Structures are given as structure tokens and as C-alpha cells.
Amino acid sequence: MGQIVAGVLAPHPPHLVYGENPEQNEPKSECGWENLRWAYERLRKSLSELDYDTLIVHSPHWRTQIGTHFLGVEEFKSLSVDPIFPNLFRYHYDLKVDVPLAESICKNAAHEGMLTKMMKNPDFRVDYGTIVSCHMTNPLWDKKIVGISSNGASKYFSMDVLQEEMKQLGRATKKAIEESDKKVVLLASHSLSHRHFTTESELPEDMSKEHIEHHGQYIWDMKMIDLMKAGDSRALIDFLPDFTEQTNAETDAGGLSWMMEAMGMPTSPATVHGYGTVIGTGNAVVEWRS
Numbered sequence: 001m002g003q004i005v006a007g008v009l010a011p012h013p014p015h016l017v018y019g020e021n022p023e024q025n026e027p028k029s030e031c032g033w034e035n036l037r038w039a040y041e042r043l044r045k046s047l048s049e050l051d052y053d054t055l056i057v058h059s060p061h062w063r064t065q066i067g068t069h070f071l072g073v074e075e076f077k078s079l080s081v082d083p084i085f086p087n088l089f090r091y092h093y094d095l096k097v098d099v100p101l102a103e104s105i106c107k108n109a110a111h112e113g114m115l116t117k118m119m120k121n122p123d124f125r126v127d128y129g130t131i132v133s134c135h136m137t138n139p140l141w142d143k144k145i146v147g148i149s150s151n152g153a154s155k156y157f158s159m160d161v162l163q164e165e166m167k168q169l170g171r172a173t174k175k176a177i178e179e180s181d182k183k184v185v186l187l188a189s190h191s192l193s194h195r196h197f198t199t200e201s202e203l204p205e206d207m208s209k210e211h212i213e214h215h216g217q218y219i220w221d222m223k224m225i226d227l228m229k230a231g232d233s234r235a236l237i238d239f240l241p242d243f244t245e246q247t248n249a250e251t252d253a254g255g256l257s258w259m260m261e262a263m264g265m266p267t268s269p270a271t272v273h274g275y276g277t278v279i280g281t282g283n284a285v286v287e288w289r290s
């Protein structure tokens with residue numbers, strides 16, 4: 001029987017890949033955002049203790065206006081350019097998809113009553129949220145991935161509607177994994193507080209310019225992290241509608257809600273590998289073990 005071996009809050013600012021200088025990324029940096037890059041180093045060390053086959057990533061930047069979609073082609077290879085930061089992220093990706101597992105989650109989600117679709121266009125350009133979270137978690141790209149889109153339920157309706165949908169998606173994900181023979185790591189690809197600067201410093205990696213956008217955002221981030229460290233995922237999810245409204249957070253896409261549901265609302269303390277800001281947004285790399 002397959003199982004979820006870990007779940008990770010895996011933020012995706014393109015700045016982190018820019019700071020790492022992998023060969024896939026065209027722009028090169030001197031340094032930058034070490035708090036978060038070293039947090040990802042600690043995550044990778046921790047995950048290296050685990051035997052797993054597949055990364056399943058839920059991304060706010062693959063936004064499907066109707067329903068929830070799943071990457072459905074065995075290989076995607078192209079150039080991903082960040083729409084806001086083309087000066088930082090022009091990344092040549094070549095990724096492999098666990099199509100049978102994606103199809104099974106898609107089928108189980110439809111059975112839960114969700115509107116679902118497999119993305120079968122081989123020329124589809126994979127979003128940078130998916131790519132950055134996967135790269136920072138596994139830069140070798142030697143694991144297959146399942147990519148899940150996010151929809152606009154929180155905007156069209158409300159966070160409460162979104163949270164209900166993410167319960168369905170979480171249950172479907174868990175069931176599909178258990179029906180498979182795969183060991184899986186889940187990635188919720190998003191930041192915490194998401195109010196950000198509107199101008200970029202001349203040298204993007206000038207860390208003398210980097211700080212939280214607003215102290216109130218920092219207080220919210222610390223509140224959420226305290227709940228993670230306390231293992232109180234139920235309260236964490238219950239706070240999300242208020243947190244999302246107050247901090248403009250990417251939790252409005254549902255990644256964290258989906259992951260906590262799939263993991264059965266963990267009660268054991270999460271490991272916070274690190275926290276840092278990127279153009280004023282709050283980001284934490286956090287790991288839950290099953």
C-alpha cells in the first residue's frame with residue numbers, strides 16, 4: 001500500500017533559484033536569501049533519510065478558472081520565464097510526470113464531486129510555482145512529479161468554499177496514494193504573508209534592502225508558525241480565512257488546506273527549517289512527517 005511519507009510547505013519565490021545559480025537558470029546572482037536557501041538545504045537533508053518515489057505539488061500559479069487540473073503528459077520540457085521577474089528566472093526545465101498517479105487522483109477527486117481534468121497538451125508551459133518548489137526540494141529532478149492546479153474558488157466564492165473543496169481534494173489524494181504502491185512527499189507551494197514591495201532594488205540580491213513588508217504581517221506569520229510547531233493543524237486551518245484576508249496570502253489557492261487534509265490533520269509538531277522574507281513577503285520551509 002502506498003503512503004504519504006512527508007508534507008512540506010515549500011515556498012516558490014523565483015529569487016531562491018536565482019540565488020542558487022543552478023545551470024538551468026540563465027540569470028546569475030552573487031548571493032541572496034540565504035535564510036530560505038539554507039532552510040531548503042536542511043529540508044533536503046531531512047528528506048534524504050526517506051525513501052520516496054514521487055513529489056505531488058499544488059501550485060497557486062497554475063490557475064485554472066474552471067475546475068482542478070492535473071499534469072497528464074509523461075515529460076514536459078521547455079523554458080519557464082517568470083512574468084514579474086524575467087531578470088531573475090529564465091529556467092530550462094525537463095520534468096517527468098507520474099501520470100498513473102495523477103490520473104488516479106483526478107478520478108478519485110471527480111468521485112468526490114469535484115470538476116477535474118487531465119492536462120494532455122505536450123506543449124503546455126509548466127508554471128514557475130511548480131518548478132521552483134520542486135527544484136528547491138529536489139534539484140536533481142530524479143523523482144517524478146504530480147502537478148495539481150488551483151482554481152479561483154476563494155475569489156469567486158469564499159475561503160470557506162475553497163476549504164471544503166480542498167477537503168475533497170485531500171481525501172482523493174490520500175485514497176489514490178494508498179491505492180498505489182508509491183511513497184509520496186506532498187508540496188504545498190506558497191508563501192505565508194504576501195504583501196510585497198512594488199519596486200525592486202537596483203541589485204536584486206542586495207540583502208540590506210530585504211525585510212518584512214509590515215510588522216503586522218510578521219505577527220501573523222509567527223502566529224501561523226507557532227500553530228505548526230505546536231502540531232495544531234486544526235487551528236491552523238481554522239485561522240486560514242482570517243490570515244489570508246489580513247496578509248493577502250497565497251493560502252487562498254488552497255495548498256496548505258489540501259495537504260493538511262491529505263495528511264489527516266497532523267497533531268505532531270512540524271519542523272520549521274527556516275523563515276525569511278522575499279521582497280517583503282513572509283516565507284517558511286516547514287516539514288510534517290507522517
Ligand SMILES: [Fe+2]
Nearest residue numbers: 012060129250
Ligand atoms: Fe507566488
